[in-house]
Amino acid sequence: MRAQRYLPIALVTGGLALLPLVVTSNFLLNFLILTLLFALLGQAWNILGGFAGQFSFGHAVFFGSGAYATATLQIHLGVNPWVAMVLALAVGGLVGAMIGALSFRFRLRGSYFALITLAFAEVFRIIAHTADFTGGGSGILIPLDLRPANLQFEDKAGFYYLVLALTAGSLVITRALQDSRLGAWMLAIRENEDSARALGIDSFRVKLVAITLSGAMAAAAGVFYAQYFLYLDPGIAYGVGYSVEALLVPIIGGMGTVFGPLIGSFVLHGVDEATRGLTGDAPGLNLALYGALLIVMLRFLPAGLMGLAAQVKGIGHQRRTRQAHRLKEAGDA
Amino acid sequence: MLEARQVSKRFGGLLAVDGVNLDVAEGTIVSLIGPNGAGKTTLFTVLAGFQTPDEGTVRFAGRDITGLPAHAVCRLGMVRTFQVVQPFGRLSVRENIAVGAHLRHPSRAAALDRAEAVARRVGMAAMLDQPATSLTVAGRKRLELARALATEPRLLLLDEVMAGLNPAEIDEIVPVIRAIRDGGITILLIEHVMRAVMSLSDHTYVLNQGRIIADGPPRAVAADPAVVEAYLGHGAAARMQAAEAAHA
C-alpha cells in the first residue's frame, strides 16, 4: 500500500531513464535536461506555493544562492563539488528560513509576501553584482574539469542522469509530504490559516519549514545549473526569469500535486520550443507568451492540467456508472 | 475549568468586551447569549488566543493562558469554532476532520481513521468523501464541530453552530451536542436559538454592549422579562416562554 504510492514515480523515472538510449541528438538531450531542471525548480515552488499556499515571486533568490554557493565554495575554498552541492542546499534552506522568519513573523501574506520575495531576489542580485567573491557583474566561471568526481560529465547523458536523480528525489519528497502530517498542515494553512491555527497548527513554524524545504530544493536546481553551464552572473542567477519559470511550471501542471511541475515543465518548454521555431527569436515574445499563459491558466484552469485530467476522469467515471445503471435496469426489465 | 476575570477588549474607540467575568465548570454546558454586536464572538477570540485582551486574565485548566497563541491554547485542550464557517474548501470532509485529528495523532493513517470515527459521531459519515465546498450550510456547521472535536478537546467553544439551520436540522444537532458533553467534553456555546439554549445549558450568561448583565440558570434568566425585553429585543420574553412551554 505504502510502496504502491511511489509506483508512479518509479515508473516515470524509469521511463525517463531509458530516454538517452533512444535520444542521441544533443539538441533533444539539452531540451530534456532543461525541462527536468525547471521541473525541479517548479517542484520547489510547488511545496511553498502549491502546498503551503504562499506564492513567491522571487524563487530565483534560492536558485541563485544555490548556484553561487556551489561555485564560490569550489573556486575560493577548493571544496569538492559533491560536498559543495550539499552545502549549497543548506545555504538555500537558510536563505529560505531567513526570508520566512522575516516575512511570516510580520504576517505578510498574499501579494505582500510575493513582493517581499521579489525584493529579496533583487537585493541578492545587487549584492552579487557588487561583491568581490561572486565575481561581480562579470560573473563567475567554474573551471572545466570533466570528471564525475567533479560533478561534471563528458557527455550530456551524464548531466541528464544527474538532473533526473535530483528531480526524482523531489518527486519522492513531495509524495512523502502528501502522505504526512506536515503536508496536511500545509494544505490546511493554504486553505484557511485561521482555521488551521484554531485546530492547533503553529502556522508560523509550518510555513517556515515549507520555505526552508522549498529554498533547499530550488538551490539544488541552482547547483545543477552551475555545474551544467559552468558560468553564472547576477542577472542569470537572480534574474526574474527563473522566478517566473518556477511559478509558471506548477501553475500549468497543477499546484499541490506531485506530478504537476513535471507535466507543466514538459508542456511549457514543448510549447516554447515549438513557438520559437515559428516566431524566431523576437525579444520579449516568450515573456508575453508566458504572461498570457499564466492568465489563461489561472482564469480557466486553476487546478492546472492535473486538475483537468481529474475532471476528465471524473466525467468518464460518471458516464461508466450511468452506463452500468442502464445495463442493470435493462437486465431487470 | 475556564475562568475569565475582568477581560476587556477594545477596538479603537469601541469597548467590545468590557470587564467580563465568566466561569465554566467542568462537565457542564454554559451558554452565552446577547444581541448582535454584543461582543460574544470577540470574547471567544480573546478566550481562544486569537486576540490578546487589553485587560484581564484568562485561566484554563488551572493555568494562566492570557496572551497564549491560538495553536497553543488548542494544544492545551480548548478549541473554538467560527461563526462564519471556515472550511478547508478544496479538501474533502475526511481530510478536513483529519487536520484536527493530527493534533494528537501524527500518523496520517491514524488521523484519517480518527476522522471517520468523529464523522460518525456528528452524523457526517455519509459525506466523508465530498469536498467541503459541496456541503450545505448545515453540513458546514457540522464540519466546524467535527474538526474541533477531532482535536480531542476538554473544552469546546461553539459560536452559533445552529445559525442558518432549519428547525429539523436544529433538532438533529441538539442531541449531538448533548452527547458530546456526556462524552466528557465541557462546552461553552454562543447561541441565538433560544429553544436550544433552554434545553442544553446548565448556566447562561447574558452579554450586552460588552458587559455581562445577567447570569444564572437559563430558566431564571429567561424568566427575567426586564433582561429579556431590554437585551434580546421587544417580544423576546413571550417567544422564550412559548419555547419553554413547548419543551415542558
Ligand SMILES: Nc1ncnc2c1ncn2[C@@H]1O[C@H](COP(=O)(O)OP(=O)(O)O)[C@@H](O)[C@H]1O
Ligand atoms: N476585529 C475587529 N475590529 C474592529 N471592530 C470589531 C472587530 N471585531 C468585532 N468588532 C466590533 O465589536 C463589536 C462586537 O462584535 P462581535 O463580538 O462580533 O459581536 P457578537 O458576536 O456578539 O455579535 C461589534 O460592534 C463589532 O463591529
Ligand SMILES: [Mg+2]
Ligand atoms: Mg458573533
